[in-house]
Amino acid sequence: MKKHSEPFWWTLFGAGGAVSALFLPILIFLTGIAFPLGWIEVPSYDLLQKWISIWPARILVFVIVSLSLFHWAHRFRFTLYEGLQLQNYHKIIAIFCYGSAIAVSVYSFYVLI
Amino acid sequence: MDSKKYKPQMGIFWWTDRWSSIKFILRELTSVAVAVYSIIFLFYVSSILQGKKTFEEFSESLKSPAFIALHCFILLCLVFHSITWFNLAPQAMVIKLGEKKVPGIVVALMNYAGWFFISLAILWLVTNLLGT
Amino acid sequence: MSQEKITLEVFRFRPEQEDNPVFQSYEVPLRKDWVVLDALNYIKDYLDGTLSYRWSCRMGVCGSCGMMVNGTPVLTCATFLQKFAPGPIRVEPLSNFPVVRDLVIEMTDFMEKLKKVKPWIIRKDNQEGPEGEFIQTPSQLADYKQYSMCINCMLCYSACPVYGLEPGFTGPAAIALAQRYNMDNRDEGQEQRMELLSTDDGIWQCTFVGECSEVCPKNVDPAGAIQRYKVAGATDWWKSFLMPWAKP
Numbered sequence: 001m002k003k004h005s006e007p008f009w010w011t012l013f014g015a016g017g018a019v020s021a022l023f024l025p026i027l028i029f030l031t032g033i034a035f036p037l038g039w040i041e042v043p044s045y046d047l048l049q050k051w052i053s054i055w056p057a058r059i060l061v062f063v064i065v066s067l068s069l070f071h072w073a074h075r076f077r078f079t080l081y082e083g084l085q086l087q088n089y090h091k092i093i094a095i096f097c098y099g100s101a102i103a104v105s106v107y108s109f110y111v112l113i
Numbered sequence: 114m115d116s117k118k119y120k121p122q123m124g125i126f127w128w129t130d131r132w133s134s135i136k137f138i139l140r141e142l143t144s145v146a147v148a149v150y151s152i153i154f155l156f157y158v159s160s161i162l163q164g165k166k167t168f169e170e171f172s173e174s175l176k177s178p179a180f181i182a183l184h185c186f187i188l189l190c191l192v193f194h195s196i197t198w199f200n201l202a203p204q205a206m207v208i209k210l211g212e213k214k215v216p217g218i219v220v221a222l223m224n225y226a227g228w229f230f231i232s233l234a235i236l237w238l239v240t241n242l243l244g245t
Numbered sequence: 246m247s248q249e250k251i252t253l254e255v256f257r258f259r260p261e262q263e264d265n266p267v268f269q270s271y272e273v274p275l276r277k278d279w280v281v282l283d284a285l286n287y288i289k290d291y292l293d294g295t296l297s298y299r300w301s302c303r304m305g306v307c308g309s310c311g312m313m314v315n316g317t318p319v320l321t322c323a324t325f326l327q328k329f330a331p332g333p334i335r336v337e338p339l340s341n342f343p344v345v346r347d348l349v350i351e352m353t354d355f356m357e358k359l360k361k362v363k364p365w366i367i368r369k370d371n372q373e374g375p376e377g378e379f380i381q382t383p384s385q386l387a388d389y390k391q392y393s394m395c396i397n398c399m400l401c402y403s404a405c406p407v408y409g410l411e412p413g414f415t416g417p418a419a420i421a422l423a424q425r426y427n428m429d430n431r432d433e434g435q436e437q438r439m440e441l442l443s444t445d446d447g448i449w450q451c452t453f454v455g456e457c458s459e460v461c462p463k464n465v466d467p468a469g470a471i472q473r474y475k476v477a478g479a480t481d482w483w484k485s486f487l488m489p490w491a492k493p
């Protein structure tokens with residue numbers, strides 16, 4: 001049981017699924033639609049700057065981004081197996097999926113923290 | 114007396130056969146929307162960190178119709194993701210209060226309440242702390 | 246009153262005479278009180294005695310009459326003809342299984358998988374049990390009762406694309422049955438079963454398509470059983486990862 005990594009990825013997938021389901025819709029509504037269209041006034045730059053300089057805020061952003069990516073990695077990996085029947089390439093697919101999630105997470109860690 | 118058997122094969126587009134399979138694949142593909150937007154969001158935040166000018170440029174480029182359309186589409190996918198996720202939650206999460214099992218619908222409603230609360234809180238933060 | 250009719254397009258496979266299955270159409274009376282199984286029995290009795298299929302109880306208990314009706318796995322003894330009027334109705338053997346003849350599938354694989362999950366009460370001390378009887382409260386019974394309702398009809402396997410793509414997958418009913426014993430307070434076999442089911446062919450292959458629970462005639466909710474199993478498996482994993490010294 002210990003040598004198995006599946007439970008580890010699955011936990012990240014589950015956590016990421018929950019976090020993205022809870023946070024992303026409102027965030028994209030604001031940054032992608034309401035702000036650009038002027039429905040809601042964009043907070044001033046100084047204010048945003050002030051918010052993001054708070055540690056917990058940056059950690060929260062990191063957690064949301066990184067977990068969402070791992071959610072994608074796990075789900076997309078199985079979608080490729082099943083939807084396109086690529087089980088024979090499972091090693092490469094797993095490395096690609098989890099690898100890109102790790103890479104972008106590291107990058108976001110570097111940017112944010 | 115082992116006679117030959119017929120072994121059915123699943124075609125590569127098996128998931129187009131039935132509506133429920135199409136829904137399943139769409140549900141799985143929302144993960145792409147999740148990944149794409151989380152990266153956009155990362156750029157958004159990092160543009161704030163990089164200074165006023167970068168942020169304003171980035172905000173300006175988000176106003177292009179192509180970006181708005183993309184964001185609307187992703188929003189649709191994300192809402193689909195949220196709904197399917199919360200609807201399935203009770204099957205995985207069985208909560209017991211003392212001797213009794215909390216009914217699945219209550220678990221799902223708790224999830225929706227959390228979603229609603231978080232969304233409202235963020236909206237409130239953004240609109241009410243505007244000037245402060 | 247003249248008799249209304251409905252057409253059944255039945256999957257035929259006779260290994261001694263054809264390499265690929267064909268569909269054969271039969272016209273049967275469309276009676277309000279007839280289920281698909283009645284129509285098949287009518288064909289066998291009056292139209293074509295060579296048609297092969299399994300059935301026994303005619304009341305949704307034995308689990309042997311499962312077939313694909315218009316693409317959905319159902320118990321044919323519990324599916325009314327009327328629902329599909331005016332027809333035609335397509336009747337096929339359960340998908341994802343090799344077909345032996347006509348509507349009869351080969352179920353050995355499922356039987357082996359059932360056995361593998363050790364669906365019986367395991368006691369660590371290997372003893373018969375306590376003096377007298379094991380105590381089980383109604384609430385402890387309720388914990389697993391749902392999973393004990395399975396009639397091994399295999400509809401869930403037919404509905405599961407993961408099983409279709411990965412024949413090694415232990416599959417819904419077997420995992421639900423493992424859960425049935427795991428959740429039984431008299432059982433102490435969780436660890437043994439977890440070892441089996443946390444391998445590549447076990448719970449982690451499931452992607453929660455959810456169709457198995459959709460088609461299950463007994464509301465076993467195998468999909469839910471598997472997800473709960475994953476939660477338990479993941480909890481075990483993190484425990485042994487963070488506290489390797491602790492006995493599981």
Ligand code: SF4
Binds near residue numbers: 400418
């Ligand atoms: S879990 Fe339901 S569908 Fe599957 S074999 Fe048991 S009764 Fe049939």
Ligand code: FES
Binds near residue numbers: 323
């Ligand atoms: S004949 Fe027994 S379940 Fe249908």
